[in-house]
Amino acid sequence: MDLTWSESEQQFRSEARAWLQANVPANPLPSGDTADGFRLHQQWEKTLFDNRYSVVSWGEQYGGRGASLWEWLIFEEEYYRAGAPQRVSQNGIFLLAPIIFEYGTDWQKQRYLLPMAEGVEQWGQGWSEPDAGSDLAGIKSRADRVDGGWRVTGQKTWTTRGAFCTHLFGLFRTDPDQERHRGLSYLMMPLTADGVTVNGVGRLDGDEGFAEVFFEDVFVPDEDVLGGVNEGWAVAMATTSSERGLTLRSPGRFIAAVAKLRELAARMPQAVDARLADAITQVWIDAEAYQLSTLKTVTKMLDGQSVGAESSLNKIFWSEMDVRIHEIALELLGPLAELVDESPAAVDAGAWMKGFLFSLSGPIYAGTNEIQRNIVAERVLGLPRR
Amino acid sequence: MKFALTEDQVLFTEAVRELLADQCTPTALRATWQADAGTISRLWASLAEMGVLGLLAPESYGGMGLGALDVHPMLVEAGRVAMPDPIVDTAAVAVPVLASCQSESLASIIAGDTSVAVAFADDPVVRADTDLLLVEYGKRWHLVESASLVGVAEQSVDGARAMASLKALPDESSALNLDPTIAATIRARAIVAQSAVLIGLARHLLDETVAYVQAREQFGKPVGAQQAIKHKMSDTLLAVEYAGPLVARAAYSIDHGDPDAGLHASMAKANAADAAKLAARHALQSHGAIAYTVEYDLHMWMKRVWALASHWGTADHHRAIVRTHLGL
Known part of the structure; x- marks a missing residue:
């Protein structure tokens, strides 16, 4: 057992601390779960990115520093210590990105990681449905096979910051003949796609960042299936274990x-x-x-x-x-x-x-x-x- | 940074675990309830042979020159089998303290021929079944023959704990010439070692209960399939899992001369005692009436928890120490 930090880790800490001290906004930003606050938080994400502090543990080609898990912990400790803004990018960088790193194609990595790190593209989660909450395997939103991809129909709900996000990832039923956790696939899509409707829902804390998302014949190309077709459950479980x-x-x-x-x-x-x-x-x-x-x-x-x-x-x-x-x-x-x-x-x-x-x-x-x-x-x- | 035991520590602990499983059986434990002394024959000698009693003594004394962190996982194992012998007092506290002042009793303690109990100045009762007492009095520590101080026998709820009141106090002649920095670690050493035992007791109570509710059926299915029972078991695991690292960290702090070692020890005891009490409560409730009998073994573990949770400071007492540190 060794409960001390190495010299380079201490160096990393003091650099992060100095940068945060000089750059964290003096006055707290309005909540990132409101429309105005979200834009300001997005600017803050860009500032982090420009200084390679938005995704410290990612490789340099994706805007990170290749930091170790220990350095990531140190950065987080300094980040909260400095009273820095909430991370509105967290659903993307902490939940989706680890899945893309593990299951994603090269194309997906090239296409999605950098804009996510920069905060330009913001991701919402599409898990819960009106009839599938804790019992997630009860998902009904379906994706039907069409030429070159899938047509999505159904509804997701309780999507955090869904009203402001640009993209959504989540689970959809791609094999209607299979039940429960079988026959689901993990899909990614822009919320600007034809057939997507996003309705904001006021949360308990008064912010409007919650959303329900409706899909009507939304086309999702094959290249946006993350992990294998009908293997979405295993992929999603990897997400929720990092979320938990x-x-x-x-x-x-x-x-x-x-x-x-x-x-x-x-x-x-x-x-x-x-x-x-x-x-x-x-x-x-x-x-x-x-x-x-x-x-x-x-x-x-x-x-x-x-x-x-x-x-x-x-x-x-x-x-x-x-x-x-x-x-x-x-x-x-x-x-x-x-x-x-x-x-x-x-x-x-x-x-x-x-x-x-x-x-x-x-x-x-x-x-x-x-x-x-x-x-x-x-x-x-x-x-x-x- | 690395928060884990070394391979050596794991292997040594496994060997101790095997020895304890072999010699400190529930039957042997039950027998100590009938006797006046809380010791299991052969076990103490076996631990001496294995080097556990001298673990914290320098090699020049025939010890292993190891520390509080090394012995703590073995104490978790001692707790798991509710070992009655004074391993905490002797191996984790008396040995390093007596080694620091070149006590002539040390060799015989490491060899397993002499046992020691530790008593703080504010302890109303002390362990009565050891050869020596390392006792705090008048801000100094004394090493005395137990028989010269121990008075009327007291009855503990835990029948394996032979307790007594003191009939006399030590005089100046028995005072040890301790380095103040060593003397200052005594309480932390005792509290951390005892917390490790509490973790082991809690783990056993949880394991036994999980095994019982898997096997016991009511309403046509295992009791453990009921959500109310599942949640009790999860809450016990939660408490134990998050108390364990506090104990390991406190042991590490002692070994590294951290000035906060005493604080870390109190943090460990606060959460370890609460976790063990929760484990006992949930174990009894989830077993039902069978665990409310003295024919069933579980009561010996629960009673040890109830005794140790209050001995050398309750969780509240230790939280108060932390509270003072926080300026609250």
Whole structure:
């Protein structure tokens, strides 16, 4: 065991820290899940890209630095520490890109990765449907075989930032004779394609970035099938395990969130009773535990061991910790907790209530935590499915 | 950066695990409940032979010159079998401390002829079945014959723990001449080692319960197919998995002289004790009435958890230490 960083890793950290300090906008950008905020975030993504900080772990030909997983973790830690903007590109760079790297054709890599890294093309996810949520294998949206490609008909829903994205990836039924997780394919398409309709839906936190997406005879060429035809389930599972696991929620985010919570407590000492002090202490310990556990996971990954269903454990842990961090903040704020946005007396511009509402999505998306607990019980502990 | 045990550490731990599986059986454990001493015959000598007791002593004393990180996975194994012998006190605490002051008792301890229990100044009761006591009193540490201090026997809920009140306090003559930097690590060493045992106890409780609910059928299907049970098992695993790295990190901090080693130890104990208590609660509930009997073995593990979770500071006590560090 060696819990120290090498000289080059420390060098990488200080360069990233200096760059972020000089470049992170002094005032927080409006939410990236609103129309105006999204455009500003897209500009920020371009700034990151121009300095090769948008996708540090990718190869240089795709705009990255070829950074190691350790350096990626360091960058994430510095990124959140600097209070830098949310990554509106995350669905593309963290969820789709790893799949393109693993399953994509050369053409797909050349066509999609660079504009994604630059933030010019923004990707939404097309998983959930009105009748297929946690039970994702119930997907009904279908793609019928036509000359040179597929014709897509159906509906996707709860697509994050779908109202602003340029592209969508997701699962569609390409073999109507097969059921459940068989006969599905992973397709990519521009949301500007003929036959696509995107309707924004207001979210719990008031932002309009959610969307439902309708498809009416939308043509998708063969070259935009990711992985094999009818092999979409396996490809998608690779996505969701990265969504549940390491890539979407790096420990730096929670270390930074708990640091902010401690600052809040320091600003309002009269509100910190013994119970809240204990609760803050526990989430601080938990954030440290999460960070250490991530170091353990990355060590395993670099050793060539698979992480697999353990990513479900990871998702339960961080998403519930995130809710607790924000619940504690609201209790500290007491009667000021309800104030949001432009409200003159709002503390931190109402960021804690906003963050609380956002945190509540964590235990739901990428498969509810109830489903994750079933997965852990069945695939990690070996309990019977039925 | 590398957060994993080395191959040597893994192999040594596997050997210890095999030895424990062979000698520290539930039957042997049950027998210690009938006796006055919490020791299993032959086991202590076997551990001495294997080098486990001297793991943290320098090679010049016939030890292995290893550290807290090396011994901690073996203590997880000791917890897994609910080993009653004073391995935490003797191997993980007394040996490195006594080695630092060239104690003449060390050779006999490493050889397995002498056992030691550790008692902090604020401990109301101490372990009564060892030859020596390493006891904190008047801000100093003393090494004394247990018989000279140990008074009336106390009854623990864990029948394998022979506890007692002290009838006397050590005098100046038994005070050890300890380097203050070593003395400052004693509490951290004890807490981390005990936390490793708690992790092992929790893992056993989880494994046994998973095996039971796979086999036990009600309403025509395994109890473990019920979502309510699955979620209890997942929550136990979650708690144990995220407590383990805190324990390993604290052990690493001790070995590297990290000034925060004590803080890291308290973080480890807070989460390890809570995880083990959760494991015990879920194990009992998921087994049902069978685990509410003393005929069934599980109670010996649960009672060890309930004893250790409070001994040397509860989770709340250790959180309070962390809280103070955070300025809250």
